Amino acid sequence: MTASRLASSLAMVKRLVGLLDSGQLPLAMALSLFEVKVEGSLRFGRWLWGLHAAARDSLDAVYQRLAKMFLGAESWRNGAVACGKFGWLMSGSARCVLDIALLRARFWSEVGPGGTLAGVVFLRAHGSAGNTWARLSLALISKWNVPDWPQGVASGPLGQQVDFKSYSRFCQSLLEDKCLILWRDQAKRHKLP
Structure with missing residues (x-):
């Protein structure tokens, strides 16, 4: 900043x-x-x-x-x-975590068949030994107990498939609950x- x-x-x-x-x-x-x-x-x-x-x-x-x-x-x-x-x-920190989780979700949606270069680089960065944004951001959202997009899509709050908007609301709700405490x-x- x-x-x-x-x-x-x-x-x-x-x-x-x-x-x-x-x-x-x-x-x-x-x-x-x-x-x-x-x-x-x-x-x-x-x-x-x-x-x-x-x-x-x-x-x-x-x-x-x-x-x-x-x-x-x-x-x-x-x-x-x-x-x-x-x-x-939400605190300033929680707002950062939400932005990071949502950007990760966008990158995950660009992985796979018909994906983009950004998605490929994002996926490969998880396997890198260095301090990549992909690895550091995953560590941060995990620290805040926010599920990553693949986890959120595979098992939403009620076990159903979730879309980006639902994932966004779910993450915001989790972070607001944590911040309320x-x-x-x-x-x-x-x-x-």
């Missing part, structure tokens, strides 16, 4: 907060613009730099900071509670002034 991308995201939220504070923009519209402009910008490249733990930690902190900015909360306030007020169930732990540490 580049510093310039983060800086531009923070600047966009500051502008949105200014419009909120002046009464020129309702909160619902500001959050919609956030999803389109800021989240869209942060999403770019998460599948790649999300493999690095420090980048995921940084993104976790950024989402909490952005939520506090929208609320006008002091920086020392609990960031998890701020995120919860907006219904942001972590959120509850962080929210318990919230202190009232």
Whole structure:
């Protein structure tokens, strides 16, 4: 994740907060613009730099900071509670894991007869002795207990064949459940002034 991308995201939220504070923009519209402009910008490249733990930690902190900015909360306030007020169930790390799982699914769909060069390279990269994206991404989604596409297709939550959209919803649900457990732990540490 580049510093310039983060800086531009923070600047966009500051502008949105200014419009909120002046009464020129309702909160619902500001959050919609956030999803389109800021989240869209942060999403770019998460599948790649999300493999690095420090980048995921940084993104976790950024989402909490952005939520506090929208609320006008002091920086020392609990960031998890701020995120919860907006219904942001997934941490920055979980968003990275979801993007990675979905990209892996797209690559898996390009393997086999009629597949693409990207699919062939992806498949072969699993057998490489090096630290390839295919191997590192598999390790990361496994660490988060997210099934890889072949596992998800072979045995969906109810044992049926699943398509990409169902796999996407299933992975998001798994990650939201995991994040909810972590959120509850962080929210318990919230202190009232």
